[in-house]
Amino acid sequence: MNVAMAETGEKCADQVGVAARFHPESAPDFLPLRQLRVVQLQRLQAIVRRAYERVKLYRERLTQRNITPEDIVTLGDIAKLPFTVKADLRDTYPFGLFASPMEEIVRLHASSGTTGKPIVVAYTEEDVKVWSSVMVRTFACYGLHRGDIIQNSYGYGLFTGGLGAHYGAEALGATVIPTSGGNTERQIMVLKDFGVTAICCTPSYFVHLVEKAMEMGIDMKTLPLRAGIFGAEPWTEAMRKYVQQHTNIKAYDVYGLSEIIGPGVAAECECQCGLHVFEDHFYPEIINPETGEVLPDGAEGELVLTTLSKQAMPMLRYRTRDITSLVSEPCGCGRTIRRISRISRRSDDMIIIRGVNVFPSQIETALMGIEGTVPHYQIVLTRAQGLDKMEIRVEVTPDLFSDKIGALETLQKKLGYSIFNITGIHAQITLVEPRSIPRSEGKAKRVLDERKM
Numbered sequence: 202m203n204v205a206m207a208e209t210g211e212k213c214a215d216q217v218g219v220a221a222r223f224h225p226e227s228a229p230d231f232l233p234l235r236q237l238r239v240v241q242l243q244r245l246q247a248i249v250r251r252a253y254e255r256v257k258l259y260r261e262r263l264t265q266r267n268i269t270p271e272d273i274v275t276l277g278d279i280a281k282l283p284f285t286v287k288a289d290l291r292d293t294y295p296f297g298l299f300a301s302p303m304e305e306i307v308r309l310h311a312s313s314g315t316t317g318k319p320i321v322v323a324y325t326e327e328d329v330k331v332w333s334s335v336m337v338r339t340f341a342c343y344g345l346h347r348g349d350i351i352q353n354s355y356g357y358g359l360f361t362g363g364l365g366a367h368y369g370a371e372a373l374g375a376t377v378i379p380t381s382g383g384n385t386e387r388q389i390m391v392l393k394d395f396g397v398t399a400i401c402c403t404p405s406y407f408v409h410l411v412e413k414a415m416e417m418g419i420d421m422k423t424l425p426l427r428a429g430i431f432g433a434e435p436w437t438e439a440m441r442k443y444v445q446q447h448t449n450i451k452a453y454d455v456y457g458l459s460e461i462i463g464p465g466v467a468a469e470c471e472c473q474c475g476l477h478v479f480e481d482h483f484y485p486e487i488i489n490p491e492t493g494e495v496l497p498d499g500a501e502g503e504l505v506l507t508t509l510s511k512q513a514m515p516m517l518r519y520r521t522r523d524i525t526s527l528v529s530e531p532c533g534c535g536r537t538i539r540r541i542s543r544i545s546r547r548s549d550d551m552i553i554i555r556g557v558n559v560f561p562s563q564i565e566t567a568l569m570g571i572e573g574t575v576p577h578y579q580i581v582l583t584r585a586q587g588l589d590k591m592e593i594r595v596e597v598t599p600d601l602f603s604d605k606i607g608a609l610e611t612l613q614k615k616l617g618y619s620i621f622n623i624t625g626i627h628a629q630i631t632l633v634e635p636r637s638i639p640r641s642e643g644k645a646k647r648v649l650d651e652r653k654m
């Protein structure tokens with residue numbers, strides 16, 4: 202199969218004139234569609250069986266609907282399967298959705314959930330290989346190859362961004378510099394002195410790097426840097442324009458989420474017009490977020506993903522809450538896999554700050570645990586020099602407000618600590634007078650996002 206796919210891929214690549222940049226791992230990106238659908242169906246049948254046989258939650262849900270793995274006869278039958286949502290990961294915390302015994306699991310990652318507990322994800326050795334492979338295909342989309350020097354400024358740790366990009370860049374044969382996040386001046390020194398040709402980080406952090414470099418008297422345009430791999434938060438065309446004006450890079454979008462695998466679910470190609478979904482591993486659907494109905498390609502709705510090959514933790518029809526549409530028209534790069542349009546918003550209230558997922562419910566949990574506050578608060582997001590700031594405005598009880606300054610300061614510290622404990626973000630806490638936060642008739646406007654670009 203692999204040899205056949207590689208041959209097909211090479212032929213297609215020749216046809217579009219990108220043979221010079223073609224990487225054998227990218228072969229599935231160029232498969233004739235009929236062949237791709239056969240691969241997807243075989244994998245879907247196998248993964249539904251695996252989930253059914255090994256994960257209690259899936260078995261119960263399929264049984265409730267009178268479905269067995271044998272009912273998956275065509276790709277369209279995927280619509281018979283129940284959705285999986287983030288709360289399912291929380292409710293089965295930590296290991297309840299694993300389909301492999303711990304002896305076969307080689308890695309765990311975690312990301313923030315809707316309450317204090319994180320969600321935990323697992324990988325077998327095979328899963329890590331697939332992850333590296335889709336990251337190789339991601340880098341290949343951007344025209345990167347052996348010989349490139351990639352600075353990886355995504356955070357290393359429980360967050361999937363750092364190690365996901367790292368393994369992929371190594372598998373590509375490129376040179377990886379694992380700078381991780383933070384220490385901006387050192388990041389710029391490395392960029393400049395090591396001849397870095399590509400950088401992975403959140404787009405807002407890159408804007409910060411550009412501005413800091415200017416302050417340091419370094420013109421980014423004089424550096425060999427030519428590609429930016431920006432993800433882990435939504436960003437706009439305005440930001441792309443800014444970045445491409447101030448540097449010589451092409452700024453590329455990359456999409457992924459820990460629940461599915463991490464970064465490497467979808468990536469832009471040189472055409473920069475939508476992100477190709479590596480759909481031989483991640484089957485995409487677009488649904489109406491209100492009704493759950495599957496929408497045709499081109500229609501805007503919520504992205505739902507099914508992992509077709511994930512062994513340790515299969516996800517059946519996972520609701521991402523990201524709003525986008527599927528693009529099936531042929532792409533100028535010659536890839537046959539479909540694209541999703543850039544994600545600009547979500548169907549829930551999750552906010553992303555410096556690449557970290559934060560839910561207003563987490564802030565609420567933090568506030569509720571502390572006496573002296575009332576449940577009226579507002580989250581204000583701003584961005585200065587490319588760095589996101591989170592301010593929490595909290596109303597305090599009238600008696601506390603008329604109290605001595607000392608009590609308010611103690612409360613402020615307690616709140617800051619409690620919010621950091623739950624979200625991992627240092628927020629600025631502003632205590633405000635009782636009844637000073639506007640009340641609303643319907644859903645309270647909890648989040649004021651004043652970040653420009």
Ligand SMILES: [Zn+2]
Pocket residue numbers: 470471472477532533534535536
């Ligand atoms: Zn393309």
